[in-house]
Amino acid sequence: MIAVIDYGVGNLFSIKSSFARIGADVVLTSEEKTIRNADRIMLPGVGAFRDAAAKLKETGLGELVRTELKKGKPVMGICLGMQLLFEKSYEYGEHEGLGILHGEVVPMRGYIDPRLKVPHIGWDSIHIEKPSRLLKYCKEGDYVYYVHSYFASKCQDSVIATSEYDKALTAAVEKDNVFGCQFHPEKSGEVGLNVLRAFCEMK
Amino acid sequence: MITKRIIPCLYTKGGRVVKSGNGEPLQGVPTPVALARKYSDGGADELVFCDSTALTEGRTTFTETLKEVARSVFIPLTVGGGIRRTADFEHVLACGADKVSVNTGALNNPSLVEEAAKKYGDQCVVVSVDVRRVQGEFRVFTDRGKTDTGLNAVEWIRRCVGNGAGEVMVNSLDTDGERKGFDIELLQAVCKAVKVPVVASGGAGSIEDFVRLFQEIPDIDGGLAASVFHFGEIDIGVLKERLSQNKIHVRK
Numbered sequence: 001m002i003a004v005i006d007y008g009v010g011n012l013f014s015i016k017s018s019f020a021r022i023g024a025d026v027v028l029t030s031e032e033k034t035i036r037n038a039d040r041i042m043l044p045g046v047g048a049f050r051d052a053a054a055k056l057k058e059t060g061l062g063e064l065v066r067t068e069l070k071k072g073k074p075v076m077g078i079c080l081g082m083q084l085l086f087e088k089s090y091e092y093g094e095h096e097g098l099g100i101l102h103g104e105v106v107p108m109r110g111y112i113d114p115r116l117k118v119p120h121i122g123w124d125s126i127h128i129e130k131p132s133r134l135l136k137y138c139k140e141g142d143y144v145y146y147v148h149s150y151f152a153s154k155c156q157d158s159v160i161a162t163s164e165y166d167k168a169l170t171a172a173v174e175k176d177n178v179f180g181c182q183f184h185p186e187k188s189g190e191v192g193l194n195v196l197r198a199f200c201e202m203k
Numbered sequence: 204m205i206t207k208r209i210i211p212c213l214y215t216k217g218g219r220v221v222k223s224g225n226g227e228p229l230q231g232v233p234t235p236v237a238l239a240r241k242y243s244d245g246g247a248d249e250l251v252f253c254d255s256t257a258l259t260e261g262r263t264t265f266t267e268t269l270k271e272v273a274r275s276v277f278i279p280l281t282v283g284g285g286i287r288r289t290a291d292f293e294h295v296l297a298c299g300a301d302k303v304s305v306n307t308g309a310l311n312n313p314s315l316v317e318e319a320a321k322k323y324g325d326q327c328v329v330v331s332v333d334v335r336r337v338q339g340e341f342r343v344f345t346d347r348g349k350t351d352t353g354l355n356a357v358e359w360i361r362r363c364v365g366n367g368a369g370e371v372m373v374n375s376l377d378t379d380g381e382r383k384g385f386d387i388e389l390l391q392a393v394c395k396a397v398k399v400p401v402v403a404s405g406g407a408g409s410i411e412d413f414v415r416l417f418q419e420i421p422d423i424d425g426g427l428a429a430s431v432f433h434f435g436e437i438d439i440g441v442l443k444e445r446l447s448q449n450k451i452h453v454r455k
Contacts, residue, residue, distance in 0.1 A: 143206065
């Protein structure tokens, strides 16, 4: 069973539907017991980093994810959920993340060509940086759907794919049993469903 | 780079696909769910659902249709029709919409766009505007093009974006239904005025119309159409192939 952590950040309808579509057993939950009993954990998230990080802290769910991760359970973050896995974010100030992955989350503005629109929103292609388990069903140039204004940086040890806006932006990460993608697999058609399939097969 | 988007629009009523202008059911067109699946499988980049009865008399039917579509199609969904309050945003988002488009609701309630953008994020708020020329000026119309609000369309769009709208859908009433191409002049004016994504609507009759749209306005983000897709006059796969041959970046 996959526990999708429901901590009041963003809409989980599509994530639930995507897992259902690929035949995965999924539950949306914030219950410690259910999360402990799950085989895999997904950390979703849409919205502001600071609020989401605060919620993970005050509910103890962040600590729980860390504990389960240490037991070897596969954990995957999506979009803001992925960003939260890093050490810190510079979204409106400086905020601490879960610190599970090395790296920080920084604004696109100031990094990319100022003429480009921010948020980076829409379909973009991925460039595979190195072989991974998460993207085992994906290929170079596959299109995925993005909605974000910040991206993970200084994460050379975990980045497995990037998308080129005018410079490379982190698309997906993997390190041991930690996985993440900046794009929305639940909105990326068949390519996205394949990313979720790969996660469901993680041992 | 982000690709240009091809967006089929489904006007629905009572769980059926209808004609945009008069709301008459379209004969020989599949159910909204079957059509949505067909488009998603065929390479559409996003789907727009518009139902004038979405939040009033048709609320239950529409909710069921939307949920069923959202359960079976894994591309972005934009939903519009009768959105008046932030609670309406809440409702359609909970049913699986990713973006919500407001038209009359934004005109009647000046704080709606700002409130919704603060609550759900700019990316979620799409302002849809019906525009017609009146004595050489682009004016905002409501009531399916019957009422002239007297507002200058470009000014209105600029104001909505200033209040947090993350995308603009521009429907030209002058070209809508004519099938002679998009309203390039209007769309150029809008693209010049705002820095958020702009989607063109009204006038698509052939593949060439899409090619021309993206060639003449490099800043435009997407092209929307309804009946040319519903009746199979334009196949999305063929359209994207042609766009690609013309060096227009699309998802294939």
